[in-house]
Amino acid sequence: GDSVTQMEGPVTLSEEAFLTINCTYTATGYPSLFWYVQYPGEGLQLLLKATKADDKGSNKGFEATYRKETTSFHLEKGSVQVSDSAVYFCALIRNTGGFKTIFGAGTRLFVKA
């Protein structure tokens, strides 16, 4: 069945370091791909999305490119800040059969000052 695999955390970085959180997926057809973020004490928020191959989603300095050839949607940011400390979830939405969202397990990011 469809699935999403994320790198295990926690990931600990110093401020201004480069961030990559890997995400790969398995799905039939052409799903839409998402990154969600959960800040401490808050619910999930959409960070960025891409709906077709080679699309690049971007928001708040984060980017992710929909790579169908490698079935990946890695999240990157060139210079992280302490305020980026959160849990990041990769997810896919099947575009057929009920549009159910399948989430990865989440990756916790700690950014030190």
Place this chain on the structure above:
Amino acid sequence: GAVVSQHPSRVICKSGTSVKIECRSLDFQATTMFWYRQFPKQSLMLMATSNEGSKATYEQGVEKDKFLINHASLTLSTLTVTSAHPEDSSFYICSARSEKLFFGSGTQLSVL
């Protein structure tokens, strides 16, 4: 690992009826649970934050009287869609927080 159970997984109801969706944390206590709504081909939208023993906190634009949330215990939160209409048809998903955030499997609601 921690599991969040959500029931029912699919419900079809007539317009004007109310539907209750349950979200249970099976092996951990969750002081906070979240309810999301997803429209076809769109991302999840946070509806409300449910805190055990207190009133839920609703996001802007979400009708409190329409979507009743009760978090009576540390392992159970319920979402009741009152007087459902076809525009309420959607996919609803809950999540519960322990050390990490765990998601229920979702409920597909179809209102005829």
